[in-house]
Amino acid sequence: MKSKNSGQREKGTKLLSIRDLYVEGFSDERWHPIVRGVDLSLKRGEVLGLIGESGAGKSTIGLAAMGYAKPGCRITQGSILFDGIDLLAMAETARRRLRGSRIAYVAQSAAASFNPAHRLLDQTVETVVAHGIASREAANRDAIKLYRRLHLPDPDTIGFRYPHQVSGGQLQRAMTAMAMACRPDLIVFDEPTTALDVTTQVEVLASIRKIVEEFNTAAIYVTHDLAVVAQMADRIMVLRHGRTVEEAETRQMLAAPAEDYTRTLWAVRKLAKPEVPAADHLLTIDNITAAYAGKVKVLQDVSIKVPRGRTVAVVGESGSGKSTLARVITGLLSPVSGSISFAGHRLPRTLKERPKDILRRIQMIYQMPDNALNPRQTVEEVISRPLEFYLGLKGAACDRRVGELMHMIEMDESFLDRLPGELSGGQKQRICIARALAANPELIICDEVTSALDQIVQEEILKLLMRLQQEFGVSYIFITHDIATVRAIADEIVVMHQGKVVEQGLKTEILTPPHAPYTELLLSSVPEMDPDWLTKLLETRERKRVGAAN
Amino acid sequence: MTSTEHVVAVSRQRRTRASRVKTALKKAPFSAWFGIVVILGYVFVALLAPWIAPYGETQVFTEAFAPWSQQFIVGTDQLGRDVLTRLIYGARNTIGIAFATTLLSFAVGVTLGLLAAMYRGWLDQILSRVVDVLMSIPSLIFALMLLSIFGSSVTSLILIIALLDSTRVFRLARAVGLNVAVMEYVEAAQLRGEGPRWILTKEILPNVLPPLIAEFGLRFCFVFLTIAALSFLGVGIQPPTADWGSMVRENATLITYGDITPLLPAGAIALLTVSVNFVVDWFLHATSGLRDEK
Numbered sequence: 001m002k003s004k005n006s007g008q009r010e011k012g013t014k015l016l017s018i019r020d021l022y023v024e025g026f027s028d029e030r031w032h033p034i035v036r037g038v039d040l041s042l043k044r045g046e047v048l049g050l051i052g053e054s055g056a057g058k059s060t061i062g063l064a065a066m067g068y069a070k071p072g073c074r075i076t077q078g079s080i081l082f083d084g085i086d087l088l089a090m091a092e093t094a095r096r097r098l099r100g101s102r103i104a105y106v107a108q109s110a111a112a113s114f115n116p117a118h119r120l121l122d123q124t125v126e127t128v129v130a131h132g133i134a135s136r137e138a139a140n141r142d143a144i145k146l147y148r149r150l151h152l153p154d155p156d157t158i159g160f161r162y163p164h165q166v167s168g169g170q171l172q173r174a175m176t177a178m179a180m181a182c183r184p185d186l187i188v189f190d191e192p193t194t195a196l197d198v199t200t201q202v203e204v205l206a207s208i209r210k211i212v213e214e215f216n217t218a219a220i221y222v223t224h225d226l227a228v229v230a231q232m233a234d235r236i237m238v239l240r241h242g243r244t245v246e247e248a249e250t251r252q253m254l255a256a257p258a259e260d261y262t263r264t265l266w267a268v269r270k271l272a273k274p275e276v277p278a279a280d281h282l283l284t285i286d287n288i289t290a291a292y293a294g295k296v297k298v299l300q301d302v303s304i305k306v307p308r309g310r311t312v313a314v315v316g317e318s319g320s321g322k323s324t325l326a327r328v329i330t331g332l333l334s335p336v337s338g339s340i341s342f343a344g345h346r347l348p349r350t351l352k353e354r355p356k357d358i359l360r361r362i363q364m365i366y367q368m369p370d371n372a373l374n375p376r377q378t379v380e381e382v383i384s385r386p387l388e389f390y391l392g393l394k395g396a397a398c399d400r401r402v403g404e405l406m407h408m409i410e411m412d413e414s415f416l417d418r419l420p421g422e423l424s425g426g427q428k429q430r431i432c433i434a435r436a437l438a439a440n441p442e443l444i445i446c447d448e449v450t451s452a453l454d455q456i457v458q459e460e461i462l463k464l465l466m467r468l469q470q471e472f473g474v475s476y477i478f479i480t481h482d483i484a485t486v487r488a489i490a491d492e493i494v495v496m497h498q499g500k501v502v503e504q505g506l507k508t509e510i511l512t513p514p515h516a517p518y519t520e521l522l523l524s525s526v527p528e529m530d531p532d533w534l535t536k537l538l539e540t541r542e543r544k545r546v547g548a549a550n
Numbered sequence: 551m552t553s554t555e556h557v558v559a560v561s562r563q564r565r566t567r568a569s570r571v572k573t574a575l576k577k578a579p580f581s582a583w584f585g586i587v588v589i590l591g592y593v594f595v596a597l598l599a600p601w602i603a604p605y606g607e608t609q610v611f612t613e614a615f616a617p618w619s620q621q622f623i624v625g626t627d628q629l630g631r632d633v634l635t636r637l638i639y640g641a642r643n644t645i646g647i648a649f650a651t652t653l654l655s656f657a658v659g660v661t662l663g664l665l666a667a668m669y670r671g672w673l674d675q676i677l678s679r680v681v682d683v684l685m686s687i688p689s690l691i692f693a694l695m696l697l698s699i700f701g702s703s704v705t706s707l708i709l710i711i712a713l714l715d716s717t718r719v720f721r722l723a724r725a726v727g728l729n730v731a732v733m734e735y736v737e738a739a740q741l742r743g744e745g746p747r748w749i750l751t752k753e754i755l756p757n758v759l760p761p762l763i764a765e766f767g768l769r770f771c772f773v774f775l776t777i778a779a780l781s782f783l784g785v786g787i788q789p790p791t792a793d794w795g796s797m798v799r800e801n802a803t804l805i806t807y808g809d810i811t812p813l814l815p816a817g818a819i820a821l822l823t824v825s826v827n828f829v830v831d832w833f834l835h836a837t838s839g840l841r842d843e844k
Contacts, residue, residue, distance in 0.1 A: 029577075330741055351740065359743040371734040376756035389742060435738075 012044030015185055015218050016065060021078035023060050023069060023242075034060050034073065036242040044185065045216040049233030049250070051223060051265070053454040054425070057242040058222045062188045065220055066103045067095045083185065100127040104179035108191040110171040114163040121159025124178045133182060146177040149214065150207040169200035173207050180211060187212070189221045193228060197317035197481055198525040205231055205527075206538055224454055226265060227527030230254055231534040238262050250531050264456065266529075271459055271488035273466060275507045278307025278491065282443055282475045283329070288338035290321075290328050298324040299335070300499045306443065311469065311476040313490035313507075315483070315522065321499040322479045326445050329477070330364055343442065360390040363436035367448035369428035373420040379431055380416040386438040405434045409464065426457035430464070437468065445477045450485055462488050483526040487511070495519050574836055585828030592822055596642040603635040608790045615804065618811075625811050628800050633811055639792040640815060645822070647704060647787065648774040651712045655773070656766060659716035663723025664750050664758070667731045678724070681717045689714045690779065697785045707786060711773055722765050726758040733757075760833070767830035771823045778819055794819050 023035040035057040042048050050058040060073065067087030069075050080087040082103065087095060099105070107113045114123060124146075125139035134142065140159070147155035150173045163171060172192055179187050192208065193201040209232060212219050221232045229236055229250075236253045238245040238261065246259045257263050283306035290299040299321045306312050314322050327333040329340060331351035340347045342362070348354045366372035373382060383402050387393040393401055406413050409430040420428055429449060436444050446465070450458040466489060468474065478489055486493060486507070493510040495502040497518045503510055515523060524537060578586075595602060604623075605611075609631065616626040624633045666674040684692075693710055700706040730736065731754060739753050780786030781795030789796065794815035801812040 029573075332737070332741070351743075354743075356743050359741065364738065364741055366734045366738070368734065372738055374735040374753055374757065377752075386742060389744070439742075 012216075014041060015044045015046075015083055016040070016042040017079075017081045018061075018065065019079045019081075021061065021064055021080070022076045023057070023064060023073055024076050025060075025070075025073045027072070031074075034242050035064070037078075038239070038242070038244055040065075040237065042186070042218050042220065044218050046235065047212060047219045047221055047233045049221045049223065049229035049236040050239060051226060051229050051236060052239035052245075053224065053456055055241070056239040058224075058239055059190050060242075061239070062190050062220050062222045063105075065186070065188055066099050066105060068099070097131065100184075101131045101133065101182045102184050103186045103188070104182065104184040106172075106175050106179050106187060106189045106192050108194055110175040110192075111163065111168060111195075113175060114171060116163050119160055119162060120166070120174050124159065124174065124181055127178070128181045131182065139181065143177060143181060146180050146211070147174070149211055150174075150177055151203065152177075167200070169196055169204050172196065172204050176204075176208055176211065180215065180217075183215060183217075185218060187217055187219045189219060189223075191223050194223065194225070198483070198527075199317055199521060201228075201527070202525045202534070202537065205534060208232070209534070225527065226455070227529050227533070230529050230531045231527060238265065254529060254531060271462060271484075273487075273489060273491075275491045276310065277506065278310045280308050281305045282308040282343060283477075284341045285325075285329070286339050286341075288325075288328055288335045288340065290324055290333055290335045292324075292333070297336075298499050299328065302338075302496075302499070302501055304494050304501065304504065306475055306477055307492065308442075308475055309469065309473040310491040311478050311489050312492045312494060313478045313480060313486040314494045314496060315480060315486055316496035317481055317522070319498070320496040322481075322496055323447055324499075325496075326364065326447050326477070326479060329445060330362060356390065360386075360439045361442045362445070363439050363441040363443070364445045364447065365429075365432050365436050365449045368452050369425060369432050370420070370452075372432050373428055375420050377419070378416065379418050379420075379423075382420075382431055383434050383438055386435060390439050401438070405438055408437060408468065409434045424457075425453050426460060429453060429457075429461055433461075433464065433468070437472075437474075441474060443475045443477065445479070447479045448481070449478075451480065451482060458485070459488075465489065483523060495522065578832055578836075581828040582832035585825040585832070588821060588825035589829065592641055592645060592825075595638055596645050599638045599642040603632075603638040605632045605635045607635065607639040607792055609635070615801075617809075624814060625809075627797070627811075633797075633801075633814065636792040636797055637794070637815060637818060640794045640797060641818070643787060643791055644774065644777060644793045644795070644819075647708060647793075648770060648777055651708045651715070651773045651777070652766060652770045654708065654712035655715040655769065656719055656762070658712065659719025660723045660755075660762060661750075662716075663720040664727045664754055665746075666720075666724045667727030668746065668750060668754065670728075670731075674724070677720070681720050684714065684717045685721075690776070693776065693780060694783070694785060697780070702785050702788050704787065704791075707777070707780070711776055715769055715773060719762075719765065719769065723758065723762065726761050727754055730754050730757045764830050764834045767826045767833070771826050774819065774823065 018038065018040040021035055021038045021040075022033065024031040025034045026032075038057070038061060040048070040061065050061060052058050060070070063070060064075060064080060065082075067080055067082070067090075075088060078088075082098070085098075087098070114120070121140060121143055124143040125136065128134050128139040128142075129136050133139075143159060144155050147158055152158050152170055152173055158166065158170070158174075166174065176192070189208065193204050196204060205228065211217075221229060223229050233250050235247065236250050237247040238253075238259070240261055245261050246253070246257065248258070253262070257266060285302060285304040285306075288299055288302045289297060291297045302321070302325065304312065304314075304325075314325060316322050324333065328335050331347070331349065331354055334349040342358065347358065351359075380402060383405055384393075384398050387398050387401050402416070403413055406415070411427065411430055415423070415427070420431070423431065432449075449465075450461050453461060462485065465476065469476065476489070478485070480486060490507050492505065493507050494504040495510065495516070495518065502518045503516045510519065511523070524540075527533060611622075611626055611630040611632070613626060614628055614630040616622050616630070618625050622632050622634070624637075627633055627636065662677055666677045693714060696710045697706065700710070736749060736753050739749050744753075777786050777793070778795030778798075781793050782799045784796070784799070786795055787793040797815040798812050804811050805813070
């Protein structure tokens with residue numbers, strides 16, 4: 001395999017040039033600026049990484065590069081020149097012809113972008129055939145070639161499957177094939193790997209990079225993950241509040257970021273906490289086996305000990321049974337066999353059998369604060385309910401405690417009359433934390449609590465959780481697939497794979513080699529800031545494969 | 551907390567539910583305003599019927615089928631009763647009964663529908679299949695049959711139509727309830743140990759209210775039309791109680807003489823139905839988050 005470094009690719013003439021772009025979005029009955037005067041230029045064969053927190057306008061700029069504004073958005077000012085053509089001046093029909101044939105788009109959620117009722121192959125060649133670029137037969141042959149180049153398994157037949165019959169990572173690659181089918185000059189990738197597990201992410205990143213290099217396609221790569229953008233982009237542009245903060249070649253940006261904001265972005269991943277061994281255990285899980293609808297075993301013989309006042313990180317990819325474990329502990333799913341003891345007493349298996357006081361002592365925080373907060377309840381209602389329900393607080397005493405809790409989560413009391421829809425993602429997650437804290441719990445189960453948040457907000461939430469642990473001695477079970485989060489918060493680690501515990505122990509023990517094979521795969525798949533990381537990793541894995549074959 | 555969050559907190563004014571409603575009303579289109587005004591007018595007339603009406607509800611004058619005049623603004627009916635008076639009392643009876651019926655059908659349908667959505671399993675199966683059976687019989691014919699069995703009293707009219715209509719409400723409530731019952735905030739409430747009553751009324755109901763309120767408006771129209779239809783067929787509201795459906799039937803012959811009097815109660819029915827639909831349309835549009843592209 002020819003593996004050229006992305007930094008050394010040949011670049012051609014100027015392909016895309018955006019000048020002084022302004023985009024507005026309509027919400028709360030008025031127009032708000034989303035992008036405020038961004039300049040951007042891209043040469044043929046160049047990959048530009050757009051990075052920033054959510055609301056920075058990354059995706060909007062990505063779409064604007066195709067001359068497109070989402071419904072409810074409008075481009076108010078600026079010019080977009082694509083290969084010398086003014087995209088904003090031309091008719092919508094002409095623009096549409098350009099999209100799909102010369103400019104393509106790969107969305108964040110491939111699962112939501114494919115039509116579940118049609119086969120992958122038909123969808124891959126749809127634009128080619130519709131634009132009359134090739135006959136259906138020729139397009140089909142070409143699509144299979146693309147599948148092969150993208151390292152999809154069974155490239156000859158995978159196209160005949162339906163979207164739900166392939167995995168998320170394969171679907172994301174199929175979508176890249178769809179974008180590539182017309183051999184566009186420019187592809188816009190909008191967070192294509194954000195929804196994937198780390199182990200899958202590596203494969204998709206490698207495939208995307210390879211094919212973009214082979215066809216010398218220019219690309220705009222939108223992401224909030226610095227380590228990913230370091231692997232993919234020749235040049236990085238940091239955005240904030242719709243403005244450009246900084247723009248530089250990848251290596252230069254990584255080595256010496258010029259702006260403070262960029263440096264804070266860089267610093268996030270360096271959060272780390274020294275582990276503290278625990279004296280006694282709060283929760284002991286013994287040989288739990290659990291299954292849904294009495295059939296497929298999702299957890300097999302799982303035993304975990306949770307130390308008091310410490311954090312256990314449960315790590316694994318999706319489908320490893322992490323969330324099922326949380327359901328068993330909370331009593332939502334009663335195990336087939338095994339037992340759980342909490343603070344020295346055996347926990348009843350189902351929710352109904354558990355007394356109110358036990359329910360109070362085990363609380364849960366969810367991944368998506370949007371779904372975990374009732375959209376019709378104000379912040380005050382959300383936080384005061386557990387106080388009233390568990391502790392019988394009413395009136396002034398309740399109000400006072402709500403105030404204290406708001407103070408603990410570092411939010412102002414003016415937020416109390418807000419509905420969840422009027423809060424940012426980080427604020428919503430803080431409210432969820434306050435709701436859990438209101439019950440004075442001993443154990444909080446955190447199910448991927450930071451994975452839906454931006455990196456800077458993630459760091460704030462993690463810091464908050466750590467501070468609360470120090471102050472109140474609460475134990476955490478921290479379910480996550482992100483190793484950086486584990487480093488930041490865990491004392492102990494449990495690695496899970498396909499419903500079984502692969503390894504468990506203190507953080508340093510697990511994170512220092514030698515690793516169990518699965519732990520090795522998981523750890524090595526976590527992107528690092530080094531722009532050569534992906535290249536090196538692929539070489540190492542290739543060597544091992546060749547070594548194993550010999 | 552970052553500084554941006556503070557900025558957001560200050561720049562946005564506090565919004566209470568009352569002020570939300572006020573801003574929504576301010577932006578309501580003309581059709582919605584028209585609907586609201588008409589409905590309020592009807593309610594006003596219905597509530598104050600004895601004071602507004604020029605004569606008594608069953609007061610009979612000597613002249614039957616009197617033409618429009620100073621004394622009888624829109625004439626008298628087949629027995630010599632003032633039509634305007636009957637129209638005003640008709641508003642009270644028809645709307646009142648329709649409203650009570652709709653309310654009852656929603657109380658039954660929403661409660662059972664949300665319970666089915668919350669517990670699923672066998673409860674859902676039993677309720678849904680019973681509803682399927684009830685819905686498989688054409689409702690007007692079913693209503694006619696039940697009314698002839700139990701007699702056409704106002705009570706049995708309300709109960710029968712409410713029962714038949716609650717099947718449709720059940721279906722809607724169950725469908726929208728299912729979407730909400732699987733949300734994590736409902737799970738969070740279960741984990742907290744909340745009882746079914748709290749989960750039903752505080753967690754699920756507020757989130758399914760917009761489609762239910764919209765449906766309430768539409769159901770109200772249908773109930774209203776059903777009552778009018780039953781009255782027209784002679785098994786609805788019984789004389790001498792005034793209602794618009796039977797008024798159309800009793801004076802229908804006048805139309806052959808070029809007198810438009812029987813069209814007045816029909817027009818009253820039509821106007822109210824259209825107005826309710828205007829308001830429902832606007833409400834649905836405002837709460838569903840649908841937005842015209844601008």
